[in-house]
Amino acid sequence: MKIKVVKNILDANDQMAIENKRLFDEAGIITINIMASPGAGKTSLILKTIDLTGLPIAVVEGDIASTLDAEKVGAKNVPVVQINTGGACHLDAAMIRKAIKGLSLKNVRILFIENVGNLVCPASFELGERARVVVASVPEGDDKPYKYPGMFSAATAVVLNKIDTLPVIDFDLERFRKGVLAVNAGAPIFEVSCKTGEGLSSWITWLKKLVS
Amino acid sequence: MHELAITQSLVEIALTTAENRRVKGITIVVGELSGVVEDSVRFCFDAVSANTMVSGAVLTFRTVPAYIRCTQCTFEFRLDDSNWACPQCGNLGGHVMQGRECYIESLEVEDGNEDQSS
Numbered sequence: 624m625k626i627k628v629v630k631n632i633l634d635a636n637d638q639m640a641i642e643n644k645r646l647f648d649e650a651g652i653i654t655i656n657i658m659a660s661p662g663a664g665k666t667s668l669i670l671k672t673i674d675l676t677g678l679p680i681a682v683v684e685g686d687i688a689s690t691l692d693a694e695k696v697g698a699k700n701v702p703v704v705q706i707n708t709g710g711a712c713h714l715d716a717a718m719i720r721k722a723i724k725g726l727s728l729k730n731v732r733i734l735f736i737e738n739v740g741n742l743v744c745p746a747s748f749e750l751g752e753r754a755r756v757v758v759a760s761v762p763e764g765d766d767k768p769y770k771y772p773g774m775f776s777a778a779t780a781v782v783l784n785k786i787d788t789l790p791v792i793d794f795d796l797e798r799f800r801k802g803v804l805a806v807n808a809g810a811p812i813f814e815v816s817c818k819t820g821e822g823l824s825s826w827i828t829w830l831k832k833l834v835s
Numbered sequence: 836m837h838e839l840a841i842t843q844s845l846v847e848i849a850l851t852t853a854e855n856r857r858v859k860g861i862t863i864v865v866g867e868l869s870g871v872v873e874d875s876v877r878f879c880f881d882a883v884s885a886n887t888m889v890s891g892a893v894l895t896f897r898t899v900p901a902y903i904r905c906t907q908c909t910f911e912f913r914l915d916d917s918n919w920a921c922p923q924c925g926n927l928g929g930h931v932m933q934g935r936e937c938y939i940e941s942l943e944v945e946d947g948n949e950d951q952s953s
Contacts, residue, residue: 624946628852628939632844632863713837744837747870747937769917773870776931801927805919808906808928
Protein backbone atom coordinates (compact mmCIF):
# COMPACT_ATOMS: atom_id res chain seq x y z
CA MET A 624 0.00 0.00 0.00
CA LYS A 625 1.36 3.38 -0.99
CA ILE A 626 1.09 6.32 1.40
CA LYS A 627 1.64 9.81 0.11
CA VAL A 628 3.80 11.72 2.59
CA VAL A 629 5.38 14.86 1.11
CA LYS A 630 7.21 15.92 4.22
CA ASN A 631 10.52 17.71 4.36
CA ILE A 632 13.10 15.33 5.71
CA LEU A 633 14.48 18.03 7.97
CA ASP A 634 10.98 18.99 9.11
CA ALA A 635 11.75 18.36 12.80
CA ASN A 636 14.73 20.68 12.59
CA ASP A 637 12.78 23.29 10.63
CA GLN A 638 10.00 23.28 13.23
CA MET A 639 12.50 23.69 16.04
CA ALA A 640 14.15 26.54 14.11
CA ILE A 641 10.81 28.32 13.78
CA GLU A 642 10.33 27.96 17.53
CA ASN A 643 13.85 29.33 18.17
CA LYS A 644 13.16 32.26 15.89
CA ARG A 645 9.99 33.05 17.82
CA LEU A 646 11.95 33.04 21.10
CA PHE A 647 14.61 35.34 19.64
CA ASP A 648 12.02 37.69 18.17
CA GLU A 649 10.19 37.93 21.49
CA ALA A 650 13.44 38.76 23.25
CA GLY A 651 14.31 41.34 20.58
CA ILE A 652 17.52 39.54 19.65
CA ILE A 653 18.89 39.49 16.11
CA THR A 654 20.52 36.12 15.56
CA ILE A 655 23.26 35.73 12.98
CA ASN A 656 24.51 32.38 11.80
CA ILE A 657 28.19 32.69 10.85
CA MET A 658 29.36 29.99 8.47
CA ALA A 659 32.73 29.39 6.84
CA SER A 660 35.40 26.81 6.27
CA PRO A 661 37.83 26.20 9.15
CA GLY A 662 40.27 29.06 9.56
CA ALA A 663 38.50 31.64 7.40
CA GLY A 664 38.18 33.96 10.38
CA LYS A 665 34.74 33.45 11.91
CA THR A 666 35.99 33.97 15.45
CA SER A 667 38.21 36.91 14.43
CA LEU A 668 35.24 38.62 12.79
CA ILE A 669 33.14 38.12 15.92
CA LEU A 670 35.92 39.44 18.17
CA LYS A 671 36.44 42.52 15.98
CA THR A 672 32.70 43.12 15.83
CA ILE A 673 32.43 43.01 19.62
CA ASP A 674 35.15 45.68 19.79
CA LEU A 675 33.68 47.92 17.10
CA THR A 676 29.90 47.88 17.48
CA GLY A 677 29.45 48.80 21.11
CA LEU A 678 26.27 46.74 21.01
CA PRO A 679 25.48 44.07 23.60
CA ILE A 680 26.50 40.81 21.93
CA ALA A 681 26.30 37.17 23.00
CA VAL A 682 27.93 34.25 21.23
CA VAL A 683 27.25 30.57 20.72
CA GLU A 684 30.41 28.79 19.63
CA GLY A 685 30.04 25.57 17.66
CA ASP A 686 33.02 23.28 17.28
CA ILE A 687 33.59 19.58 16.99
CA ALA A 688 35.87 19.76 20.04
CA SER A 689 37.61 22.16 22.43
CA THR A 690 36.62 25.41 24.13
CA LEU A 691 39.36 27.49 22.49
CA ASP A 692 37.00 29.83 20.66
CA ALA A 693 34.71 30.29 23.65
CA GLU A 694 37.72 31.25 25.76
CA LYS A 695 38.77 33.92 23.24
CA VAL A 696 35.26 35.37 23.15
CA GLY A 697 34.84 35.05 26.93
CA ALA A 698 37.93 37.20 27.38
CA LYS A 699 35.89 40.08 25.92
CA ASN A 700 33.44 39.74 28.80
CA VAL A 701 30.47 38.85 26.65
CA PRO A 702 28.10 35.95 27.40
CA VAL A 703 29.32 32.89 25.53
CA VAL A 704 28.47 29.22 25.45
CA GLN A 705 30.39 26.48 23.68
CA ILE A 706 28.68 23.64 21.86
CA ASN A 707 30.89 20.64 21.17
CA THR A 708 29.19 18.54 18.53
CA GLY A 709 31.50 15.59 19.19
CA GLY A 710 32.02 14.95 15.51
CA ALA A 711 28.86 16.27 13.92
CA CYS A 712 29.69 18.56 11.02
CA HIS A 713 27.04 21.22 11.64
CA LEU A 714 24.89 22.81 14.33
CA ASP A 715 21.17 22.07 14.36
CA ALA A 716 18.20 23.89 15.86
CA ALA A 717 17.94 21.56 18.86
CA MET A 718 21.56 22.20 19.84
CA ILE A 719 20.87 25.94 19.77
CA ARG A 720 17.77 25.55 21.89
CA LYS A 721 19.74 23.63 24.49
CA ALA A 722 22.73 25.98 24.40
CA ILE A 723 20.82 29.21 24.92
CA LYS A 724 19.40 27.87 28.17
CA GLY A 725 22.88 28.32 29.61
CA LEU A 726 23.28 31.84 28.26
CA SER A 727 22.33 35.13 29.83
CA LEU A 728 20.47 36.89 27.02
CA LYS A 729 19.09 39.77 29.03
CA ASN A 730 19.55 43.04 27.10
CA VAL A 731 21.44 41.25 24.34
CA ARG A 732 20.87 42.73 20.86
CA ILE A 733 22.92 40.43 18.66
CA LEU A 734 23.48 36.72 19.11
CA PHE A 735 26.25 35.37 16.92
CA ILE A 736 26.13 31.65 16.28
CA GLU A 737 29.50 30.49 15.04
CA ASN A 738 28.80 27.32 13.12
CA VAL A 739 31.17 24.38 12.71
CA GLY A 740 33.84 25.15 10.10
CA ASN A 741 32.42 23.57 6.97
CA LEU A 742 31.10 24.96 3.67
CA VAL A 743 28.62 22.16 3.02
CA CYS A 744 26.49 20.76 5.81
CA PRO A 745 25.59 23.86 7.89
CA ALA A 746 23.71 25.31 4.88
CA SER A 747 21.03 22.62 5.22
CA PHE A 748 20.17 23.29 8.85
CA GLU A 749 18.07 26.28 9.82
CA LEU A 750 18.81 27.41 13.37
CA GLY A 751 16.19 30.13 13.74
CA GLU A 752 18.56 32.87 12.61
CA ARG A 753 17.60 36.23 11.10
CA ALA A 754 20.67 36.40 8.86
CA ARG A 755 23.26 34.03 7.47
CA VAL A 756 26.73 35.40 6.97
CA VAL A 757 29.27 33.39 5.02
CA VAL A 758 32.91 34.24 5.68
CA ALA A 759 35.40 33.44 2.95
CA SER A 760 39.08 34.33 3.02
CA VAL A 761 41.65 35.20 0.41
CA PRO A 762 44.02 32.26 1.04
CA GLU A 763 41.17 29.81 0.33
CA GLY A 764 41.03 30.95 -3.28
CA ASP A 765 38.59 32.89 -5.46
CA ASP A 766 36.67 29.82 -6.62
CA LYS A 767 34.74 29.09 -3.42
CA PRO A 768 31.37 30.55 -4.52
CA TYR A 769 31.51 28.38 -7.66
CA LYS A 770 32.41 25.26 -5.72
CA TYR A 771 29.97 25.69 -2.84
CA PRO A 772 26.89 27.29 -4.42
CA GLY A 773 24.59 25.82 -1.76
CA MET A 774 26.37 27.75 0.97
CA PHE A 775 26.85 31.03 -0.91
CA SER A 776 23.37 31.11 -2.43
CA ALA A 777 21.78 30.92 1.03
CA ALA A 778 23.83 33.81 2.46
CA THR A 779 22.32 37.11 3.55
CA ALA A 780 25.77 38.65 3.31
CA VAL A 781 29.28 37.52 2.42
CA VAL A 782 32.44 38.65 4.19
CA LEU A 783 35.75 38.20 2.39
CA ASN A 784 38.42 38.23 5.09
CA LYS A 785 42.22 38.52 5.00
CA ILE A 786 42.34 41.05 2.16
CA ASP A 787 45.67 42.18 3.61
CA THR A 788 47.13 39.04 1.99
CA LEU A 789 45.99 40.00 -1.53
CA PRO A 790 49.44 41.26 -2.58
CA VAL A 791 51.04 37.88 -1.98
CA ILE A 792 48.27 35.47 -3.01
CA ASP A 793 46.91 34.75 -6.48
CA PHE A 794 43.34 35.75 -5.88
CA ASP A 795 41.16 37.27 -8.58
CA LEU A 796 38.86 39.59 -6.68
CA GLU A 797 36.62 40.14 -9.70
CA ARG A 798 36.20 36.40 -10.19
CA PHE A 799 35.20 36.01 -6.55
CA ARG A 800 32.68 38.87 -6.76
CA LYS A 801 31.22 37.42 -9.95
CA GLY A 802 30.89 34.02 -8.34
CA VAL A 803 28.92 35.43 -5.40
CA LEU A 804 26.79 37.53 -7.73
CA ALA A 805 26.07 34.51 -9.91
CA VAL A 806 24.65 32.37 -7.15
CA ASN A 807 23.31 35.16 -4.97
CA ALA A 808 22.54 38.48 -6.62
CA GLY A 809 21.19 40.02 -3.43
CA ALA A 810 24.02 39.49 -0.96
CA PRO A 811 26.36 42.37 -0.16
CA ILE A 812 30.06 41.48 -0.08
CA PHE A 813 32.25 43.03 2.60
CA GLU A 814 35.96 42.87 1.83
CA VAL A 815 37.79 43.11 5.12
CA SER A 816 40.90 42.31 7.05
CA CYS A 817 40.24 41.40 10.66
CA LYS A 818 43.97 41.77 11.21
CA THR A 819 44.38 45.36 9.98
CA GLY A 820 40.77 46.47 10.44
CA GLU A 821 40.47 47.48 6.78
CA GLY A 822 36.94 47.41 5.39
CA LEU A 823 35.29 46.58 8.70
CA SER A 824 33.40 49.87 8.96
CA SER A 825 30.97 49.00 6.15
CA TRP A 826 30.36 45.60 7.75
CA ILE A 827 29.58 47.30 11.06
CA THR A 828 27.28 49.80 9.34
CA TRP A 829 25.37 46.96 7.66
CA LEU A 830 25.13 45.11 10.95
CA LYS A 831 23.83 48.14 12.83
CA LYS A 832 21.22 48.69 10.13
CA LEU A 833 20.12 45.07 10.50
CA VAL A 834 19.69 45.57 14.23
CA SER A 835 17.98 48.94 14.15
CA MET B 836 28.49 13.54 7.02
CA HIS B 837 25.25 15.47 7.51
CA GLU B 838 23.58 12.61 5.65
CA LEU B 839 23.61 10.78 8.98
CA ALA B 840 21.32 13.43 10.50
CA ILE B 841 19.20 13.44 7.35
CA THR B 842 18.90 9.66 7.38
CA GLN B 843 17.91 9.70 11.06
CA SER B 844 15.12 12.17 10.28
CA LEU B 845 14.10 10.11 7.27
CA VAL B 846 13.75 6.96 9.36
CA GLU B 847 11.87 8.81 12.11
CA ILE B 848 9.34 10.26 9.67
CA ALA B 849 8.86 6.87 8.02
CA LEU B 850 8.33 5.14 11.38
CA THR B 851 5.83 7.73 12.57
CA THR B 852 3.90 7.79 9.31
CA ALA B 853 3.75 4.01 8.93
CA GLU B 854 2.18 3.56 12.38
CA ASN B 855 3.63 0.16 13.22
CA ARG B 856 3.32 -1.25 9.73
CA ARG B 857 6.38 -2.60 8.02
CA VAL B 858 7.83 -0.14 5.53
CA LYS B 859 8.82 -1.81 2.28
CA GLY B 860 9.87 1.21 0.31
CA ILE B 861 10.56 4.93 0.62
CA THR B 862 10.60 7.41 -2.25
CA ILE B 863 12.77 10.43 -1.57
CA VAL B 864 12.95 13.58 -3.67
CA VAL B 865 16.25 15.44 -3.66
CA GLY B 866 17.14 18.55 -5.61
CA GLU B 867 20.49 18.86 -7.33
CA LEU B 868 21.35 21.78 -5.05
CA SER B 869 20.13 20.16 -1.83
CA GLY B 870 23.59 18.88 -1.02
CA VAL B 871 22.21 15.45 -0.19
CA VAL B 872 24.32 12.61 -1.53
CA GLU B 873 22.31 9.52 -2.39
CA ASP B 874 25.13 7.07 -1.78
CA SER B 875 25.77 8.51 1.69
CA VAL B 876 22.10 8.21 2.66
CA ARG B 877 22.07 4.59 1.46
CA PHE B 878 25.25 3.95 3.43
CA CYS B 879 23.75 5.39 6.63
CA PHE B 880 20.34 3.84 6.13
CA ASP B 881 21.22 0.23 6.98
CA ALA B 882 22.75 1.25 10.30
CA VAL B 883 20.08 3.77 11.26
CA SER B 884 17.12 1.56 10.31
CA ALA B 885 18.44 -1.64 11.91
CA ASN B 886 15.91 -3.43 14.15
CA THR B 887 13.07 -1.09 13.20
CA MET B 888 9.98 -1.54 11.02
CA VAL B 889 11.85 0.38 8.30
CA SER B 890 14.78 -2.01 8.11
CA GLY B 891 15.18 -3.53 4.66
CA ALA B 892 13.04 -0.91 2.93
CA VAL B 893 13.97 -0.16 -0.66
CA LEU B 894 15.06 3.45 -1.10
CA THR B 895 14.10 5.15 -4.36
CA PHE B 896 15.60 8.55 -5.15
CA ARG B 897 14.01 10.99 -7.53
CA THR B 898 16.40 13.78 -8.46
CA VAL B 899 15.01 17.21 -9.24
CA PRO B 900 17.11 19.23 -11.68
CA ALA B 901 18.10 22.75 -10.67
CA TYR B 902 16.41 25.57 -12.55
CA ILE B 903 17.49 29.19 -12.31
CA ARG B 904 15.56 32.32 -13.26
CA CYS B 905 17.79 35.06 -14.62
CA THR B 906 17.53 38.24 -12.55
CA GLN B 907 17.98 40.36 -15.68
CA CYS B 908 15.83 38.87 -18.46
CA THR B 909 13.77 36.40 -16.31
CA PHE B 910 14.70 33.53 -18.64
CA GLU B 911 14.55 30.18 -16.85
CA PHE B 912 17.30 27.74 -17.51
CA ARG B 913 18.61 24.41 -16.33
CA LEU B 914 21.75 24.77 -14.23
CA ASP B 915 24.30 22.93 -16.27
CA ASP B 916 27.72 22.02 -14.93
CA SER B 917 27.59 24.80 -12.32
CA ASN B 918 27.37 27.45 -15.02
CA TRP B 919 25.17 30.18 -13.56
CA ALA B 920 25.43 32.50 -16.58
CA CYS B 921 22.12 33.02 -18.36
CA PRO B 922 22.27 31.36 -21.81
CA GLN B 923 19.88 34.02 -23.12
CA CYS B 924 21.52 37.28 -22.03
CA GLY B 925 24.79 36.21 -20.41
CA ASN B 926 23.92 37.86 -17.08
CA LEU B 927 25.40 36.28 -14.00
CA GLY B 928 22.89 35.97 -11.25
CA GLY B 929 19.66 34.13 -10.77
CA HIS B 930 17.13 32.85 -8.32
CA VAL B 931 16.89 29.15 -7.68
CA MET B 932 13.41 28.11 -8.85
CA GLN B 933 13.83 24.45 -8.04
CA GLY B 934 16.60 22.15 -7.00
CA ARG B 935 16.72 22.55 -3.21
CA GLU B 936 14.13 19.87 -2.46
CA CYS B 937 14.72 17.27 0.20
CA TYR B 938 11.54 15.48 1.15
CA ILE B 939 9.85 12.11 1.45
CA GLU B 940 7.32 11.73 -1.34
CA SER B 941 5.73 8.42 -0.40
CA LEU B 942 6.05 5.23 1.57
CA GLU B 943 5.21 1.72 0.52
CA VAL B 944 3.87 -0.09 3.60
CA GLU B 945 2.67 -3.62 4.16
CA ASP B 946 -1.11 -3.77 4.16
CA GLY B 947 -1.06 -5.26 7.61
CA ASN B 948 -3.80 -7.87 7.24
CA GLU B 949 -1.43 -10.76 6.60
CA ASP B 950 1.02 -10.72 9.47
CA GLN B 951 -0.33 -8.34 12.08
CA SER B 952 -2.53 -10.19 14.50
CA SER B 953 -2.77 -7.48 17.12
